[in-house]
Amino acid sequence: MKITFIRITFFVLLFSIWQMIVKLGHIPSYILPAPFSIFESFYYGFVTGNYTIAIISSLVRVLIGYFMALGIGIIIGILLARYYILDVTFGRTILALQSIPSVAWVPLALLWFGITDSAVIFIIILEAVLPVTLSTKNAMKNIPQNLIRAAQTLGSRGLHLYQNVIIKAMVPELITGLRLSWAFAWRALIAGELFISGAGIGQTLELGRSLADMSQVIAMITTIGLIGFLTENLFFGSIEKRVRLIWGLT
Amino acid sequence: MTNPKIEFKDVNKIFSGNTKNELILQDINFQIYTNEFVCILGASGSGKSTILGLIAGFIKATSGNVLFNSKDITRPDSSRTLVFQDYALFPWLNILDNVAFGLTTKKHKQNNVREKALEYLTLVGLGNYKNHSVNQLSGGMKQRVAIARALAVDPEVLLLDEPFGALDQQTREAMQTELSRLMTKTKKTVLFVTHSVDEALKLADRILVIGGKPGKILLDYKIDIQKPRDPSNNQLTSVRNILLDKLFQPELFMGADI
Numbered sequence: 386m387k388i389t390f391i392r393i394t395f396f397v398l399l400f401s402i403w404q405m406i407v408k409l410g411h412i413p414s415y416i417l418p419a420p421f422s423i424f425e426s427f428y429y430g431f432v433t434g435n436y437t438i439a440i441i442s443s444l445v446r447v448l449i450g451y452f453m454a455l456g457i458g459i460i461i462g463i464l465l466a467r468y469y470i471l472d473v474t475f476g477r478t479i480l481a482l483q484s485i486p487s488v489a490w491v492p493l494a495l496l497w498f499g500i501t502d503s504a505v506i507f508i509i510i511l512e513a514v515l516p517v518t519l520s521t522k523n524a525m526k527n528i529p530q531n532l533i534r535a536a537q538t539l540g541s542r543g544l545h546l547y548q549n550v551i552i553k554a555m556v557p558e559l560i561t562g563l564r565l566s567w568a569f570a571w572r573a574l575i576a577g578e579l580f581i582s583g584a585g586i587g588q589t590l591e592l593g594r595s596l597a598d599m600s601q602v603i604a605m606i607t608t609i610g611l612i613g614f615l616t617e618n619l620f621f622g623s624i625e626k627r628v629r630l631i632w633g634l635t
Numbered sequence: 636m637t638n639p640k641i642e643f644k645d646v647n648k649i650f651s652g653n654t655k656n657e658l659i660l661q662d663i664n665f666q667i668y669t670n671e672f673v674c675i676l677g678a679s680g681s682g683k684s685t686i687l688g689l690i691a692g693f694i695k696a697t698s699g700n701v702l703f704n705s706k707d708i709t710r711p712d713s714s715r716t717l718v719f720q721d722y723a724l725f726p727w728l729n730i731l732d733n734v735a736f737g738l739t740t741k742k743h744k745q746n747n748v749r750e751k752a753l754e755y756l757t758l759v760g761l762g763n764y765k766n767h768s769v770n771q772l773s774g775g776m777k778q779r780v781a782i783a784r785a786l787a788v789d790p791e792v793l794l795l796d797e798p799f800g801a802l803d804q805q806t807r808e809a810m811q812t813e814l815s816r817l818m819t820k821t822k823k824t825v826l827f828v829t830h831s832v833d834e835a836l837k838l839a840d841r842i843l844v845i846g847g848k849p850g851k852i853l854l855d856y857k858i859d860i861q862k863p864r865d866p867s868n869n870q871l872t873s874v875r876n877i878l879l880d881k882l883f884q885p886e887l888f889m890g891a892d893i
Contacts, residue, residue, distance in 0.1 A: 540743065
């Protein structure tokens with residue numbers, strides 16, 4: 386209760402000071418708009434449906450890329466865990482991919498796929514496939530041996546063992562990979578969208594720049610941060626917390 | 636005489652490491668008969684847990700035969716269930732579902748799985764805890780769940796690998812009494828691995844002492860004293876002396892490199 390009050394006061398103060406600086410300093414709105422005009426931009430964006438469409442298109446794009454990345458990553462992860470020779474060759478190579486920021490893939494993606502959705506989805510997959518691959522590999526390698534033996538001694542084997550023990554034992558580590566992959570996918574989405582046409586958060590952001598509509602630019606940046614925060618922390622964060630609690634890992 | 640339930644014939648076990656191969660067990664021969672409660676007593680690293688691993692079917696003998704009902708043991712099976720020192724309960728299942736786990740496999744599949752599991756959970760005195768999660772329980776309770784889980788599939792042989800090793804002294808003694816009571820009730824062949832002489836003296840019909848490097852059977856001793864036993868019993872004291880004698884002998888001549 387007290388914390389909520391302090392938080393509200395903080396934001397009210399922040400916006401008031403911001404508004405005052407803009408008004409008293411006569412700062413032009415294409416450099417720094419007042420908070421009120423950003424709220425206005427949000428309002429009209431949602432009333433006309435422009436922002437709504439942008440957000441939905443972006444979410445569809447990122448979800449397609451994300452789930453494709455999960456499929457690919459889990460398969461590669463299992464292969465890396467099972468075949469040592471793959472791990473020391475291909476496995477090491479994909480580790481190097483991790484140090485390449487998503488935006489570095491944009492020129493390549495644009496040449497291969499044009500300024501289309503496919504280019505963005507390609508970049509998302511490249512970025513998001515890594516964390517889930519690594520966590521799948523680690524999860525498989527770190528299954529407690531005694532849990533498998535306990536299951537075997539009770540007569541579990543084959544499919545029953547996989548479904549009821551191996552996959553379940555992998556869950557906590559996998560969840561971490563899923564969350565990280567999502568965070569990477571979200572960042573890659575925005576980077577890619579800045580360069581392509583059609584509806585989307587990144588495109589709306591870029592459009593704001595070309596129209597010198599700084600309110601729209603800041604509105605989109607806020608949207609990116611807000612959706613990212615809600616999905617990464619609230620959604621995945623709470624799942625991860627619950628799983629760790631149930632698995633007794635806290 | 637009837638056929639032995641478990642038989643070791645000239646068993647050797649070598650663990651191959653990265654740098655060298657290590658002989659863990661050498662020329663192990665013994666028979667265990669139906670309804671015997673046998674304690675395998677030895678210091679840490681003597682290979683006593685390896686014996687259980689061979690019977691459970693997790694590992695294979697390097698040479699020799701490990702027989703169960705006169706047949707070679709090839710893989711783990713619910714006819715020989717193992718109870719682990721660290722319980723190895725499935726944390727994602729509640730207590731009842733842990734006990735029911737073995738009953739969900741193809742071999743045991745039946746309709747009244749949960750009732751049967753509850754029956755075994757009640758047997759170890761935890762019927763009221765069926766919906767609790769694993770990490771809500773104390774160590775002693777976890778091990779009771781693990782024992783119920785191992786008994787639920789109605790094994791012919793129950794293997795226990797230092798099951799009370801992680802428990803405090805008081806809980807440990809309560810659990811020993813509990814196990815003794817359970818075993819007279821359920822009538823199983825039991826192999827119990829421990830490094831505690833007193834634990835072996837309290838529970839065992841027969842004690843196999845393992846020791847040395849590589850591990851060998853140093854003593855095979857039958858205790859014909861009615862259970863429950865009084866630890867200060869004269870006869871028991873003399874058995875204890877024999878056991879201690881055997882247990883500490885190998886350490887003395889190990890340094891002499893015999």
